[in-house]
Amino acid sequence: MPVRRRNWTGKPDRPVTSFISTYENKVDKKGRVSVPAAYRAALGSDIYQGVIAYPSLTGPAIEGFGRGALEELNRRRFDLSLDGGDFTQALVGRSDDGLVETIMSLASEMPFDGEGRIILPTRLAEHAGITDRATFVGRGTRFQIWSPKEHSKQQMAEVAALRAKLTGGDAP
Amino acid sequence: MPVRRRNWTGKPDRPVTSFISTYENKVDKKGRVSVPAAYRAALGSDIYQGVIAYPSLTGPAIEGFGRGALEELNRRRFDLSLDGGDFTQALVGRSDDGLVETIMSLASEMPFDGEGRIILPTRLAEHAGITDRATFVGRGTRFQIWSPKEHSKQQMAEVAALRAKLTGGDAP
DNA sequence: TGGGACATCATGGTATATCATGGGTATTTA
């Protein structure tokens, strides 16, 4: 029987694990950006291994999360194959996991400097259209990095859609 | 001899978990407001010392609840994806989860100071039209923060709607 | 039951720590 594994963060007593709120920080001429302190706190011990990032497949943004979440995800993927008795899967991947495997290949590790900053890889910054400022967007279990301009457009669209859904009756 | 009297964090005699009643408090020039002691008691079982708040999507108000509820929500969200074997979900978000993800980005953590006050983030205060006074409205499992003026309008509307309903006519 | 002692609360102000940011220099990599 598969065991439920909570605490994917690796540190059960950590008080905070969620990425919430939105912050806009400056990208200096060296390409450095401060990751919001609240996010660094949410990363906990993962902070020593930097953050994992990959280009969003649904828009001009960068997706980010801690190394611990990545490890947990891949371990669960492997476990699922073995538990199912399909050992071939464990070696060649599950057929419906193509997206995950693509993302793994696109992901980068961004280490922190002593002040909690990271350097955005050129490829990711270009994908998100980030130049001199970056908006960090908490999504709960992970976070995103947007260019402020693109993000404000995105956010307005999101809120408008939700508002319509909530106030526009039960009809979809 | 002055005794330290800052033990509002202590467990109440009988555990309280619901937010009820309405309180109006002052917002000082630094944007600080005392959270009603009764609400703090309701949060007392929450090991996280602070509240989470986000702008209501349906009106000029701030929604608030305990940090523990947020952590629980996100932990379940991540686990659900992994347990279901849908690892893509964990990386790019669930397609039907737009509401949660948007709220995460709009939410703020408001930690208590030593006196049980929070600082209303400018963005939230503006959304609710709060300037110098704030009305805390208990809604059971969560609470809301209104500007007193907006709240009295809201309350009158609520009461009027209920009255119309009770006096027979199915008001439009 | 009246009143006083004491605790709690909302509120105000000040000192200190943290954060985001900037720049210089050493160290690695191509």
Next chain:
DNA sequence: TAAATACCCATGATATACCATGATGTCCCA
């Protein structure tokens, strides 16, 4: 060796921790 990165220290703004006080409410005892 040139460019890119890692490491170190500095700084202003801002948020947080700390301390103080008057008012209100509660409890206990005469």
